[in-house]
Amino acid sequence: MSASVLFDSPGPRGRRTIAILNGVGVLLALVVVGLALWKFGQEGQLEASRWTSLLTSNAWTNYFLPGLRSTLLAALFAVVLALAFGLAFGLGRLAPYRVVRMFAGAVVEFFRAVPVLIMMIALWLGLGYAKVSFIPSTRVPLVAVVVALMLYNGSIIAELVRSGVHGLPRGQREAAASIGMTHNQSLAYVQLPQALLAMLPSLVSQFVIILKDSALGYIITFNEFLQLSRQFGAANGNMLQALVLCAVVFIVINWLLTKLADWVARRLSSHTSGRTAPRTPLPVQRAADEAAGP
Amino acid sequence: MNLFEQAWYLITTYNVPGSFWVNIQLTFWAGLGALVIGTVMGLMRVAPVSSLQWLGTSYVTLFRNMPLTVIMLLGIQAIWGQLKITLASDFYLNFFVYAALGLALYHAAFVCEAVRSGINTVPLGQAEAARAIGLSFLPAARIVLLPQAFRGAIAPLGNVLIALIKNSTVAAAASVATETSSVMKTMIDQNGNSVVLIFLLFAIGYVILVVPVGVVTTALSRRLAVAR
Numbered sequence: 001m002s003a004s005v006l007f008d009s010p011g012p013r014g015r016r017t018i019a020i021l022n023g024v025g026v027l028l029a030l031v032v033v034g035l036a037l038w039k040f041g042q043e044g045q046l047e048a049s050r051w052t053s054l055l056t057s058n059a060w061t062n063y064f065l066p067g068l069r070s071t072l073l074a075a076l077f078a079v080v081l082a083l084a085f086g087l088a089f090g091l092g093r094l095a096p097y098r099v100v101r102m103f104a105g106a107v108v109e110f111f112r113a114v115p116v117l118i119m120m121i122a123l124w125l126g127l128g129y130a131k132v133s134f135i136p137s138t139r140v141p142l143v144a145v146v147v148a149l150m151l152y153n154g155s156i157i158a159e160l161v162r163s164g165v166h167g168l169p170r171g172q173r174e175a176a177a178s179i180g181m182t183h184n185q186s187l188a189y190v191q192l193p194q195a196l197l198a199m200l201p202s203l204v205s206q207f208v209i210i211l212k213d214s215a216l217g218y219i220i221t222f223n224e225f226l227q228l229s230r231q232f233g234a235a236n237g238n239m240l241q242a243l244v245l246c247a248v249v250f251i252v253i254n255w256l257l258t259k260l261a262d263w264v265a266r267r268l269s270s271h272t273s274g275r276t277a278p279r280t281p282l283p284v285q286r287a288a289d290e291a292a293g294p
Numbered sequence: 295m296n297l298f299e300q301a302w303y304l305i306t307t308y309n310v311p312g313s314f315w316v317n318i319q320l321t322f323w324a325g326l327g328a329l330v331i332g333t334v335m336g337l338m339r340v341a342p343v344s345s346l347q348w349l350g351t352s353y354v355t356l357f358r359n360m361p362l363t364v365i366m367l368l369g370i371q372a373i374w375g376q377l378k379i380t381l382a383s384d385f386y387l388n389f390f391v392y393a394a395l396g397l398a399l400y401h402a403a404f405v406c407e408a409v410r411s412g413i414n415t416v417p418l419g420q421a422e423a424a425r426a427i428g429l430s431f432l433p434a435a436r437i438v439l440l441p442q443a444f445r446g447a448i449a450p451l452g453n454v455l456i457a458l459i460k461n462s463t464v465a466a467a468a469s470v471a472t473e474t475s476s477v478m479k480t481m482i483d484q485n486g487n488s489v490v491l492i493f494l495l496f497a498i499g500y501v502i503l504v505v506p507v508g509v510v511t512t513a514l515s516r517r518l519a520v521a522r
Contacts (some may be wrong), residue, residue, distance in 0.1 A: 005421045006413065006439055007342045008431070018343050025338075025345030043377050113504040114497045115460040117475045125482040129489060208359070210441035215361035219467055219475075226364055230371065240372040247364050254359035 050238040054245050058065050059232055067228030068249070074142060074217065074224065075210045078149035081211070083203070085150055086157025093162045104158070111155040117216050119148040124220040141222035155167055156209075160202050164195030168274050198274030201265035208254045208261075213249070225249070301491060304481060313477040314499055319393045319472065320394055320462040325455060327398030339406065340413055350406065357403040366467035393465035397458060406455045412447025413439075417522065445518040452511025456504050458504025473497070 010018060012172030041045050053059060092104025111119075124144035127135060135143050168191055176186035218226045226246055265276040295303065303312070339350035357365070369392040373379050381391040416439055424434035463475040471478065474496055481492050 005416050005418050006340060006435060008421075008425060010342065021341070021343040022345045025343060025349055029345070029349055039379075040376055071333070077507060109505070110501060113460075113501045115463040115475070115500060117463040117466065118478060118493070118496050118500065121475055122489060122496075123478050124484065125479065125486075126489040126493070129486045209390075211363040213362040216464065218363055218367070219464075222452060226361070226367065230367065233371075243364065243368050243372050247360050247368060248326040249361040250361055250364060251356060258359070 045240055050241050054234050054241055055240060057235075063228045063232040064225070064245070064249075067223065067225035070223055071211065071214050071217075071225040074145050074149070074214045074222070075207065077146045078153065078210050078214070078248070079203075079207050081146065081150040082153035082157055082206075085154025086161060089154065089158035090161025093158060094165060094187065108155040108158045111151045112159075114152075115151045116148050116213050117219065119151060120144050120216055120220050123147055141217060141220050144220055145214060145217040145222050145224075151211055152213070153206055156206060157199075157203070160206075161195065164199050164274055165191050166197070168194055172273060178292055194272040194274050197268055197272040198276050200268060201261045201276055204257060204261035204264060206284050208257045211254060211257075212250070297491070300488060301495060304485065304488070304492060304495065308477055308481050310474075310477065310499070311370045313472060313474045314503070316470070316473045317388075317459070317462040318503075320390070320397060320470070321455075321493050323394040324397035324401065324462065324510075325458055327394065328405050328454070328458065331398060331402035333409055335402060335406040336409030336413070339410055354403045354406050357400055358407075360400070362396070362400050362461055362464045365400050366393065366464060369396045370394075370468045371515050378467045389469045390465075393462075393468040396468060397462060397465070401454055401461070404457065405451065408447045408450035408454060409443075411450055412443040412445075415446035415520075436437060442520050445515070445520055448518060449515035452468055452507060452515070455511070456507050459503055459507065460500065485507060490495045517518035 008014075037046070079153070089104045089108050092100050093108065095101055121144075124141055127140045127144060128137070131137075138217070165187070172190055172194065173186055176190040181189065215226045216223060217224045218230070221227070229242045229246035230239070233239035271275045335350045335470050338346040339354070342345065370389070374381075374388070374392060380388055381395065382388040420438055420442065421434065424438040429437065463473060465473050466475045466479075478492060478496050482489050485492065
């Protein structure tokens with residue numbers, strides 16, 4: 001089906017309307033681009049030197065590459081720690097003991113409701129005052145970014161683990177029970193392996209969210225990609241161009257990761273009875289499963 | 295001072311409720327903007343017009359993959375700072391409007407996806423049945439298809455609203471100094487010995503704001519779910 005459910009295949013009149021609307025769409029795009037270029041030109045933002053300085057080796061070796069490195073490093077640390085946190089608390093929510101379930105549930109709900117930036121600022125200033133001996137003061141922003149991202153994304157991953165196990169067909173648990181497996185055995189050998197495999201694509205989309213949120217580190221003076229792009233722009237008088245480059249790099253990386261998530265989902269769907277389709281990388285994924293339905 | 299006296303002192307001295315009010319206002323205006331832009335984009339993406347589809351898809355790809363902090367800085371440092379476009383005559387209101395606009399543009403991409411997924415939950419048979427009883431495009435959309443699509447979009451729209459409430463703190467990057475994360479920073483700067491208490495004040499504030507929204511939208515989407 002090419003069009004959506006809303007539209008019937010068009011007749012001659014419909015095709016004419018579509019052609020006209022097509023022209024309107026193209027015109028609209030041209031007007032937007034034209035207006036932007038006109039304003040750029042008026043404020044002298046189109047001068048070649050402002051753009052070519054983005055391509056010098058000074059820009060990349062001293063600003064963009066170190067920034068990108070810190071961003072990716074923080075995101076990698078955060079995703080590994082979040083995975084551990086998510087597994088621990090996701091299993092906690094599946095535990096056969098009510099106290100453990102409630103504790104894990106409360107922790108997950110709390111960290112999902114608190115804005116990441118609030119956690120980051122509190123950790124950054126808190127660690128600064130506490131003067132923890134094993135964290136050098138230059139590393140405090142990095143630690144604050146990583147820990148805040150771990151707490152938030154770990155809670156999301158905990159939910160993914162829980163909903164992944166609950167989302168498996170009931171027959172899987174019943175089959176395990178019928179061959180004499182206990183609750184824990186069935187979880188360990190039948191349900192979790194399939195749920196974790198089904199989670200992989202969502203995990204890749206979660207990495208997109210972590211990358212995007214790592215830019216919040218700019219606010220707490222972490223020297224990540226956005227911070228250094230801004231510094232480059234300030235030093236060379238081309239703030240607009242530096243920020244545009246920063247945005248483009250983020251968009252390309254995240255777009256590629258989203259494609260990767262789709263590809264992984266297609267490859268994995270034959271290895272598990274869980275749903276592998278990655279969710280849209282929403283900043284919050286509350287009750288996404290209930291919404292999507294079986 | 296015991297703990298409660300200290301908490302009361304902090305809340306009243308720094309006008310914590312006022313800072314939450316700023317975030318609620320940001321959420322309201324940005325949510326309104328995101329709903330309008332996102333619905334238009336969503337309709338463009340499902341329309342059988344290739345150029346409009348392309349525009350909608352490009353919008354979502356651009357804004358969904360860009361960090362919100364980058365959008366805020368592009369607004370304040372590039373569009374306001376370099377292109378000298380002012381959105382409000384009042385100096386502080388200008389920052390607020392930029393922040394609300396940035397939030398609206400970012401979350402519109404997610405609203406667009408919610409609208410589209412809502413429309414996609416409607417089975418093709420519904421549209422065929424509507425045409426079979428003689429309804430033309432507008433009546434079919436109004437009476438049969440859109441009511442079902444809207445119900446399917448409630449849960450994802452609820453998610454966007456929750457994200458928006460929390461992300462309104464990123465307005466700090468657009469120099470809005472009266473919102474919660476900036477006020478919290480000032481409070482910790484001046485009361486270094488009660489970091490945990492200050493953090494908990496704001497954290498509990500957000501739990502109180504966010505959890506009911508989740509409960510209500512989940513309950514609504516269950517209640518209004520179309521039985522199929």
